[in-house]
Amino acid sequence: MDQLIIAGEKFESRLLLGTGGVPSLEVLEKAIAGSGTQIVTVALRRVEASTSGPLIEVLERCNVRLLPNTAGCMTAREAVLTAKLAREAFETSWVKLEVIGDEQTLLPDPVELLDAAEQLVADGFTVLPYTNDDPITARRLADVGCAAVMPLGSPIGSGLGIRNPHNIALIRESVTVPVVLDAGIGTASDAALAMELGCDAVLLATAVTRARDPELMSAAMRDAVSAGRLAYRAGRIPRRWHARASTQLAGLPEL
């Protein structure tokens, strides 16, 4: 079987789903089912701000692994403390580590991110860092012991797809841990491309939760990730400048 393995844990699905932006919990439940995902991200906020009702009940019904994030943190200190609070709340040492450098682009801050990753690995966390598409930063994150690296395709929620496929391919070359394409996916072909570039999985939220029909899009993403993975394993044909006949010329009649 072709399974995704992160920190020794096996998954059939190579699609991780973010829950942000869902219009309702009903839609979320359908999207989780439609996507076939086994890993779903969640966050922590002040009790007064919680509007999502019995989110946890829904997620428990879906029987998925919860992956808390540190969204909104801008320093290593905040991110580390948020990760520890999430460990308390969700009883998991897995964390999607986000340390943002800018509120307009929500791009990660490499220095703070590396610092936080190092601290959390030392504290026994299974760290999945959201990073930019720089191969050097990705390799350093792997070097400090992250369980995977999660480079972006483009800014969170932008739907701009994979802006620099070359870098994603270079990241795939430069680390041995799983590479999860995180952020920027806009539609199915973006997710397929990520897998064709050698990514082990794709994490997306907005592309599904804010689509006109989230349930339909969740199925699209399930198939796209499967398609891209199968194509990667099948070995695509080389690109050719000119054409190559797909019907033999031999035996062509003279009419």
Add this chain to the structure above:
Amino acid sequence: MDQLIIAGEKFESRLLLGTGGVPSLEVLEKAIAGSGTQIVTVALRRVEASTSGPLIEVLERCNVRLLPNTAGCMTAREAVLTAKLAREAFETSWVKLEVIGDEQTLLPDPVELLDAAEQLVADGFTVLPYTNDDPITARRLADVGCAAVMPLGSPIGSGLGIRNPHNIALIRESVTVPVVLDAGIGTASDAALAMELGCDAVLLATAVTRARDPELMSAAMRDAVSAGRLAYRAGRIPRRWHARASTQLAGLPEL
């Protein structure tokens, strides 16, 4: 149900498979099964040149509609006669009309193609023309009564994907008959993109038959066409220059 309808006939699968380039009939049978296709292209050659053994038995076992092509023809006259011979041989009035203008690029000749299409429609054929990605030529082919138009993504067998998505989208705007992306597909994301652009189906051969593992790639293409179609129906998110948070900022703790 979301069916493909060509000339009043309904199909569950939106993937048409060309058989050229298959290493063996065993592989072909597996690829047809893996792809889920219901329409398969075939050709006619002199009896001495036939190497493919009991091709017809295999195709009949697969229970697919045969779509004869006119590959290799360079004039309307040759193509029309070839279509008539194919109608005799395969007992079908459906034809994938190819009239090539150049042996190096195998690009269609618009003038000869339109001439042949007009003659064959008048003779009662169901004409599916392989055309370039020019919206005007596509509209003219529809105007003369073709049952679908099949614009290329890039040259046959090149694996260069869809070189001009803008033209494919313009073709989708300009005709009401089904649009089938034919030729140039290299890998799964190309097929998904075709469907996202509004194509009703994808026709490919080389991408599967010459892949390192044709059976695996046939499944990749099945999922890619499904993914692209679902995404098209689901309505993708708009592209944004900057980011949009997928986790609410409201209730962010001060840590």
Add this chain to the structure above:
Amino acid sequence: MDQLIIAGEKFESRLLLGTGGVPSLEVLEKAIAGSGTQIVTVALRRVEASTSGPLIEVLERCNVRLLPNTAGCMTAREAVLTAKLAREAFETSWVKLEVIGDEQTLLPDPVELLDAAEQLVADGFTVLPYTNDDPITARRLADVGCAAVMPLGSPIGSGLGIRNPHNIALIRESVTVPVVLDAGIGTASDAALAMELGCDAVLLATAVTRARDPELMSAAMRDAVSAGRLAYRAGRIPRRWHARASTQLAGLPEL
């Protein structure tokens, strides 16, 4: 000297300028001077509709060759008659042949275009046809005796640049007459790219005439065409997947 030669006539400038869309004749005169062009397109309209005042005086002052177009024609018959009227009015047998197939995309109609080109060549015209980016149609236009072929980069006035560089390169391979990239140029890098692909010249109007500062943009296009041509002749470096040091490693100190 690296001159552009069309129908035996030599030009120092490889930029042809369309005059449509200019805010005023003063701006036009500055743009012509700034661009360094030696060939300028013009059109014919009913006397009542002429708003451009002493256009001809201005163009005569600029001492440029006039290239009348057949803009707005949708049939070979209209285009041929318009070309003959232009020959009367402008006393030149040169014509930019346009036969449009669709008013929304203004894309050329290959069948009508080839018909008109053949008639005009037979009548002694020097025919410069505006065509799509199909290599087969381009070759056919050259075969009927056109003095150049002028494939589009993208629809007229769209500013979408060169949508299919591969086709432009294939056209360059397939004809011996000059190739002039016509239509779709949005900014300087588009014009440079056209020349790098092997085009002999670039024809543009909107990119300059509707720019925020037409005079400045005309100089940008002059330099862009020069840059692209020089780069084409200089022979660019190959693309490499990985890096290649531009500073020697030999003699690197141990610090």
Add this chain to the structure above:
Amino acid sequence: MDQLIIAGEKFESRLLLGTGGVPSLEVLEKAIAGSGTQIVTVALRRVEASTSGPLIEVLERCNVRLLPNTAGCMTAREAVLTAKLAREAFETSWVKLEVIGDEQTLLPDPVELLDAAEQLVADGFTVLPYTNDDPITARRLADVGCAAVMPLGSPIGSGLGIRNPHNIALIRESVTVPVVLDAGIGTASDAALAMELGCDAVLLATAVTRARDPELMSAAMRDAVSAGRLAYRAGRIPRRWHARASTQLAGLPEL
């Protein structure tokens, strides 16, 4: 006048030329003249390894500002010491700061780079850091007092052009110091695009020094940078999905 200003110093040319890879000093002198550059990079190596003969005499004849680099350094410590040695040798406090994270991609290491930049700024250097295309890292480099930021288009010597124009545009938005596109330029249109994205200058070496004809390519790059800058200032036309006629329809005759 539209001058480039770095650290208060004014330059007419917006092209910085690297000298690595030149076949001979004769060619270098011609390329410097052809490019019109006023800033040229140099390096330091052990005396035994110096093969370039009277390099300094040539550069002094060309009357250009020397910009020493720290190529080959992989730690902040090495880079800082190299910068200080260069200050001794070249009697300039300007430095092109390079701290590489990987010998195959030669991509910068953001952490070491920021560390070195901070130390050198504190020591009074005018620091021009070669960085990746991450907007956050670029902003941090500006924040620590760098005189400019020099993001890459793609890996050094790869000729892959600007892989992520979106990031370059985001960097332009996020810093006020000059942005110099450094590394990856393959041909003229790449340099023009860099300027159209809002870069203040372009630094390139391999594209000229390893071109088939370096002198010709140096002139191409001079014109390309000028073209891109003029286009940026002129304000390009918007992109449109459909066409916009460049010849008026009003007054079209009925023929």
Add this chain to the structure above:
Amino acid sequence: MKINVNGSGADVAEGWSVGDLVRARTGEQRRVAVARNGEVVPRGEWEGTPLAEGDLVEVLTPVAGG
């Protein structure tokens, strides 16, 4: 005598030539071209070409164009 000029009906005197019509329509006559009933009327034949009832005439002049 009723003819059609540039898409609108016009009433011209018997015996008018194409040349008379052009003069009536435009002061500047250089760079002008005329089509009559779908055929070009060369400048040299303007005076010698009488207009006839129902003629479709186009009198054209240069404009800026792409």
Add this chain to the structure above:
Amino acid sequence: MKINVNGSGADVAEGWSVGDLVRARTGEQRRVAVARNGEVVPRGEWEGTPLAEGDLVEVLTPVAGG
């Protein structure tokens, strides 16, 4: 009697029909199509269509195709 079959000269007996030729050329006759002098010969007319000196005949059979 000399004819041309699938691009090469062939010598066939007087009075042979298209059907005789097809049988001689291929065992499997389903899915076969025949052109004679640039015209299709429908399966139903094979037996009734005699070959003539100099005929250009194409006997075609299915192959895999793009």
Add this chain to the structure above:
Amino acid sequence: MKINVNGSGADVAEGWSVGDLVRARTGEQRRVAVARNGEVVPRGEWEGTPLAEGDLVEVLTPVAGG
């Protein structure tokens, strides 16, 4: 006793523990996490952790997130 809870001032009874505060703030206590003066207070220590004048407390609960 004045403390700060989730960014706003709050007045709580002397001797209240973190556990008392959590109960006062949210019915559902599963999946809740508490930080006090920049440190996590593990669930097991809620009851045994008294609040003190000026404490900065964050009481957090799950929400959907990207």
Add this chain to the structure above:
Amino acid sequence: MKINVNGSGADVAEGWSVGDLVRARTGEQRRVAVARNGEVVPRGEWEGTPLAEGDLVEVLTPVAGG
């Protein structure tokens, strides 16, 4: 006295200064920079800086660079 110059062992006379070493290594001394044991030796201090057993010295000169 054994030192290391530019990565290889070298034997220099007692009392040699950095200046002596530079002169021995390169004719052209303009644009030359020297590091000794990881520190820059400014040109002005070359003569006054004696070499010591085991010194690690780098004598550098300009080359073309990207």
